[in-house]
Amino acid sequence: xxxxxxxxxxxWAQLLKRPYVxxxxxxxxxxxxxxxxxxxxDEAVRSLTKKFEGFEPGQLELSSEEIKKAVxxxxxxxxxxILHAKENIETFHRGQLSEVKxxxxxxxxxxxxxxxxxxxVGLYIPGGTAPLFSTVLMLAVPATLAxxxxxxxxxxxxxxxxxxxxxxxxxxxxxxxxxxxxxxAQAIAAMAFGTxxxxxxxxxxxxxNQYVTAAKQLVQMQGVAIDMPAGxxxxxxxxDSTADPSFVAADLLSQAEHGSDSQVLLVSNDEALxxxxxxxxxxxxxxLPRKELAQKSLGNSKAILVxxxxxxxxxxxxxxxxxIISCSNADAIGERITNAGSVFIGHYSPESAGDYASGTNHxxxxxxxxxxxxxxxxxxxxxxxxxxxxxKEGLGRIAQTVIIMAEAEGLRAHAHAVQVRMKDEGNI
Amino acid sequence: xxxxxxxxxxxWAQLLKRPYVxxxxxxxxxxxxxxxxxxxxDEAVRSLTKKFEGFEPGQLELSSEEIKKAVxxxxxxxxxxILHAKENIETFHRGQLSEVKxxxxxxxxxxxxxxxxxxxVGLYIPGGTAPLFSTVLMLAVPATLAxxxxxxxxxxxxxxxxxxxxxxxxxxxxxxxxxxxxxxAQAIAAMAFGTxxxxxxxxxxxxxNQYVTAAKQLVQMQGVAIDMPAGxxxxxxxxDSTADPSFVAADLLSQAEHGSDSQVLLVSNDEALxxxxxxxxxxxxxxLPRKELAQKSLGNSKAILVxxxxxxxxxxxxxxxxxIISCSNADAIGERITNAGSVFIGHYSPESAGDYASGTNHxxxxxxxxxxxxxxxxxxxxxxxxxxxxxKEGLGRIAQTVIIMAEAEGLRAHAHAVQVRMKDEGNI
Numbered sequence: 001x002x003x004x005x006x007x008x009x010x011x012w013a014q015l016l017k018r019p020y021v022x023x024x025x026x027x028x029x030x031x032x033x034x035x036x037x038x039x040x041x042d043e044a045v046r047s048l049t050k051k052f053e054g055f056e057p058g059q060l061e062l063s064s065e066e067i068k069k070a071v072x073x074x075x076x077x078x079x080x081x082i083l084h085a086k087e088n089i090e091t092f093h094r095g096q097l098s099e100v101k102x103x104x105x106x107x108x109x110x111x112x113x114x115x116x117x118x119x120x121v122g123l124y125i126p127g128g129t130a131p132l133f134s135t136v137l138m139l140a141v142p143a144t145l146a147x148x149x150x151x152x153x154x155x156x157x158x159x160x161x162x163x164x165x166x167x168x169x170x171x172x173x174x175x176x177x178x179x180x181x182x183x184x185a186q187a188i189a190a191m192a193f194g195t196x197x198x199x200x201x202x203x204x205x206x207x208x209n210q211y212v213t214a215a216k217q218l219v220q221m222q223g224v225a226i227d228m229p230a231g232x233x234x235x236x237x238x239x240d241s242t243a244d245p246s247f248v249a250a251d252l253l254s255q256a257e258h259g260s261d262s263q264v265l266l267v268s269n270d271e272a273l274x275x276x277x278x279x280x281x282x283x284x285x286x287x288l289p290r291k292e293l294a295q296k297s298l299g300n301s302k303a304i305l306v307x308x309x310x311x312x313x314x315x316x317x318x319x320x321x322x323x324i325i326s327c328s329n330a331d332a333i334g335e336r337i338t339n340a341g342s343v344f345i346g347h348y349s350p351e352s353a354g355d356y357a358s359g360t361n362h363x364x365x366x367x368x369x370x371x372x373x374x375x376x377x378x379x380x381x382x383x384x385x386x387x388x389x390x391x392k393e394g395l396g397r398i399a400q401t402v403i404i405m406a407e408a409e410g411l412r413a414h415a416h417a418v419q420v421r422m423k424d425e426g427n428i
Numbered sequence: 429x430x431x432x433x434x435x436x437x438x439x440w441a442q443l444l445k446r447p448y449v450x451x452x453x454x455x456x457x458x459x460x461x462x463x464x465x466x467x468x469x470d471e472a473v474r475s476l477t478k479k480f481e482g483f484e485p486g487q488l489e490l491s492s493e494e495i496k497k498a499v500x501x502x503x504x505x506x507x508x509x510i511l512h513a514k515e516n517i518e519t520f521h522r523g524q525l526s527e528v529k530x531x532x533x534x535x536x537x538x539x540x541x542x543x544x545x546x547x548x549v550g551l552y553i554p555g556g557t558a559p560l561f562s563t564v565l566m567l568a569v570p571a572t573l574a575x576x577x578x579x580x581x582x583x584x585x586x587x588x589x590x591x592x593x594x595x596x597x598x599x600x601x602x603x604x605x606x607x608x609x610x611x612x613a614q615a616i617a618a619m620a621f622g623t624x625x626x627x628x629x630x631x632x633x634x635x636x637n638q639y640v641t642a643a644k645q646l647v648q649m650q651g652v653a654i655d656m657p658a659g660x661x662x663x664x665x666x667x668d669s670t671a672d673p674s675f676v677a678a679d680l681l682s683q684a685e686h687g688s689d690s691q692v693l694l695v696s697n698d699e700a701l702x703x704x705x706x707x708x709x710x711x712x713x714x715x716l717p718r719k720e721l722a723q724k725s726l727g728n729s730k731a732i733l734v735x736x737x738x739x740x741x742x743x744x745x746x747x748x749x750x751x752i753i754s755c756s757n758a759d760a761i762g763e764r765i766t767n768a769g770s771v772f773i774g775h776y777s778p779e780s781a782g783d784y785a786s787g788t789n790h791x792x793x794x795x796x797x798x799x800x801x802x803x804x805x806x807x808x809x810x811x812x813x814x815x816x817x818x819x820k821e822g823l824g825r826i827a828q829t830v831i832i833m834a835e836a837e838g839l840r841a842h843a844h845a846v847q848v849r850m851k852d853e854g855n856i
Contacts, residue, residue, distance in 0.1 A: 077832055078832055078833070078836050080829075081828065081829040081832040081833050081836075082833065084826070084829045085826075085829055085833060088533040088534060088537075088826070091531065091533045092531055092533050092539050095529055095531045096541070098526070101523055103519065103520055103523045103787070105516040105519045105520050105786060105787035106516060106786070106787075109516075109781075109786050109787070111520050111786060111787050111788050113524070113805070116765075116766050116767075117766075118799065118800050119766065119767075119799065130837045130838045130839060131836070131837060131838075132837060133833075133836070133837070134833055134837060166836055202799045202800040203800045217649055220648075220657075221645055221649070223657055223795065223796070223797060224800075225797075225800035225801060229648075229651055246848050247845070247848055247849055250841065250844050250845040250848045250849075251845050253841040253844070253845075254839070254841040254842045254844070254845040256841070257839060257840065257841040257842070258839075284841075284844065284848075287840070287844070288840050288841055288844075289838070289840050290838070290839075290840065290841070294841065330817075331817070334815060337544075337813065338544050338545075338547065339544075339547070339811075340813055341813070341814075342813070342814045342815070342816070343813060343814070343815045343816070344815075344816055344817075345815060345816065345817040346817050346818070347849075348818045348819060348820045348822070348823045348849055349816055349817055349818045349823070350823075350845040350846060350849065351842075351845065352830050352834060352842040352843070352845045352846050353537070353816065353818055353823060353826060353830060353846070354814075354816055355830075355834075355842060356826075356829065356830045356833045356834065356842075357826040357829045357830050357833065358533060358534070358537050358539060358816050358818065358826060359531070359533035359534075359537070359539050359816075360539050360814040360816055361814065365811075367651065368651070369651060369653075370811060370813075371546065371547065371630045371811075372546050372630040372631045372652075372653035372811065373653060373811060374810075374811045374812040374813070375812070375814060377541070377812065379807070379812070382802075383767075383793075383798065383799075383800065383801060383802045384802040384803070384805065384807070385765065385768055385769070385770070385771060385798075385802070386769075386770045386771070386782075386788040386789065386803060387762060387770070387771045387773060388770070388771070388772055388773065388777055388781065388782055388786050388787075388788055389758075389759070389772075389773040389774050389777055390774070390776045390777045390781055390786065391776060392776045394776070395776045395777070395778070395781060398512070398513075398516070398781060398784075398785040398786060400509065401508075401509040401512045401513055401784065401785045402780050402781060402783075402784045402785050404505055404506055404509040405506070405509050405510065405513060405561075405562055405784045405785070406780060406783075406784065408506050408509075408559070408561070408594055409558045409559060409560060409561070409562060410558045410559075410717070410718070411558060411682070411685060411686075411718075412685065412715070412716050412717050412718065413678065413681040413682040413684070413685040413712075413716055413718070413722065414682045414685070414779075414780040414783060414784075415780070416678050416681070416682070416712065416715070416716075417675070417678040417679050417681075417682040417778040417779065417780045418778060418780050418781070420674050420675055420678045420712075421675055421678075421775075421776055421778065
């Protein structure tokens with residue numbers, strides 16, 4: 001961890017910049033995968049899955065027997081943990097559903113918005129080093145609460161064709177309707193365009209490597225909605241002298257172990273605390289199985305010493321995915337946070353709590369996208385359709401306004417659509 | 429208008445397909461505009477504005493004197509109409525702000541979401557044949573209600589460097605903070621990357637031609653948020669025998685006059701009504717100044733005769749931007765609409781009402797995007813940040829769950845971030 005002391009505000013932008021990744025080559029090779037799937041459907045998905053995942057699936061879809069059998073392998077303790085997390089995620093996300101509220105903007109003019117579930121959604125769950133069954137909960141729970149009719153899931157299998165049993169358990173308890181064993185850009189392409197086996201979806205969710213990310217970007221250009229742009233995961237810990245260095249070190253490491261490109265930032269007004277955290281990190285690192293990944297990402301990370309006032313502005317300028325506030329006045333600081341994906345307040349609110357089981361969602365905007373994007377919620381699985389109903393009298397009350405504005409915009413027929421309805425009303 | 433009678437469900441997808449527009453050439457030329465603005469800033473914006481708009485702006489930003497002077501030219505009647513529309517739009521959109529609701533998912537674990545305004549937003553208002561001051565209201569009113577700090581507006585000037593006074597009036601009464609005279613892809617590039625004169629924004633809103641649309645798509649790939657993907661405007665009118673053919677004809681024409689690529693669809697279970705609407709269209713067309721545009725778009729449009737049950741499914745399959753339900757049971761049909769941008773219920777609810785003054789937003793998903801996207805609302809101008817605060821006891825209640833899940837995902841440090849906080853609690 002590089003220590004930066006009292007940086008000038010003019011240096012902040014440079015200091016907080018995420019590493020630039022040139023993905024043009026990736027976009028090009030992914031475009032050819034998309035084209036192949038668009039043209040050749042299942043056949044392309046099968047051969048690309050063989051090429052990239054080392055297994056050629058006969059049936060892309062998992063049968064219910066397969067799922068049931070796999071689920072039996074999940075240890076009872078893990079099942080209970082997943083169900084506990086699911087319950088809390090449901091409790092929090094249920095509060096995001098909103099009632100229809102009719103508003104009479106003018107007497108005789110009633111307007112309202114209604115949340116309607118997106119019909120068909122596709123969830124992508126990566127394979128690789130960690131079986132992210134927690135992400136299944138984070139996506140499928142709000143999709144089910146929203147009322148999506150079809151919730152499909154694509155995930156790569158191992159070389160033996162097996163999908164991790166815990167992923168299947170999480171999917172089977174959260175309302176996922178169909179599961180397909182394919183991953184990477186070909187899975188995104190299949191969900192975007194549809195194949196004989198895999199239905200075309202209206203919106204695609206979920207994390208992935210650079211190929212998956214590029215595929216999501218490209219299909220979005222072609223009109224398929226996606227959850228949000230992606231980038232490496234990040235945490236910023238804002239800590240004062242009241243913070244426990246061992247807690248802070250553990251939080252930084254829990255982010256660093258995600259991958260060598262993870263972003264970790266410590267912001268503090270206490271130089272002694274920063275030093276103690278560094279010592280703690282060295283000690284805790286030794287016990288980690290993913291030590292090398294963590295070490296590499298810590299190598300690119302920074303500790304910034306600033307005064308308290310600057311600290312909050314600095315954090316908002318960085319717009320971290322996760323922000324942990326380990327300060328005595330954490331509540332008051334929390335009130336002043338304007339750019340972050342998810343905020344953890346106080347010494348007993350580690351990011352891990354929100355990653356798994358407190359109830360909040362862990363699919364969050366990275367890479368500074370928190371300036372404009374929100375994390376996944378029930379909102380992500382609905383459209384809000386506006387409705388309006390006017391009585392003849394209601395229309396009469398805005399008729400002149402519409403006619404004058406339409407004429408001034410040069411849109412005669414817009415004015416006429418009102419006039420024709422008011423023609424027996426005189427002075428229109 | 430082509431008449432299609434009782435089409436088979438298997439033909440629907442083909443029938444409802446929007447025309448495919450190959451924009452690869454546009455994307456390429458827009459990419460070079462983006463590159464120029466990224467590299468050369470204001471200088472590039474000025475020279476591109478001269479090239480495409482026929483006026484080289486000295487100052488890109490309009491001065492407050494210029495704005496005040498121009499506003500004096502707006503007729504009082506039009507000012508009153510704009511203020512009336514603004515009031516109704518405010519009334520409807522104010523209802524979209526939501527309160528913070530803390531949820532205790534588990535005793536000792538409090539989670540909530542807070543809406544925080546996006547700091548800096550950029551509104552694009554096209555020039556061209558119609559001065560869209562109504563769109564200024566539709567974007568700036570919710571931006572102001574959300575609490576955005578900086579609301580900038582880019583719009584092309586005429587060859588004389590003047591921006592339409594009504595656009596400036598609408599901007600000045602709705603909280604727009606700065607106005608720049610430049611349009612097209614160079615305006616989008618300037619807002620996406622920032623120049624010496626034009627600030628970099630976090631999110632870009634507003635309609636535009638194919639160059640503007642392509643620029644928005646490309647900057648989105650680079651992480652700048654945009655309101656939604658764009659396509660030609662569309663209306664679908666669902667009408668039964670109780671509909672007044674002159675009303676329906678006027679509604680179809682008010683969409684058709686937008687441009688030759690506008691999409692117009694009439695769906696009815698009454699063949700006689702369709703015939704009467706056609707006759708009415710011919711009659712009303714004569715009086716329109718934009719007759720040629722309207723005629724051209726009507727040439728590509730369809731009237732579909734179906735039975736009542738199929739009608740609703742057909743409309744949902746089409747996912748129109750605007751849907752007018754001119755039927756005796758319009759309310760009941762409205763309840764069954766699942767894909768549409770904005771729905772107009774009953775014989776006295778023309779699209780024009782929502783385009784200008786009923787209070788709903790007119791920036792809506794076209795091109796079938798209503799299957800997954802919502803129209804612009806206050807939501808579009810905020811992020812929803814999640815917060816959580818756990819007591820030590822609260823964390824203790826989910827500790828085992830987090831630890832078991834983290835271990836099963838192979839993320840040791842995630843488990844440790846909980847364990848280190850519970851180390852004096854025994855069996856963790």
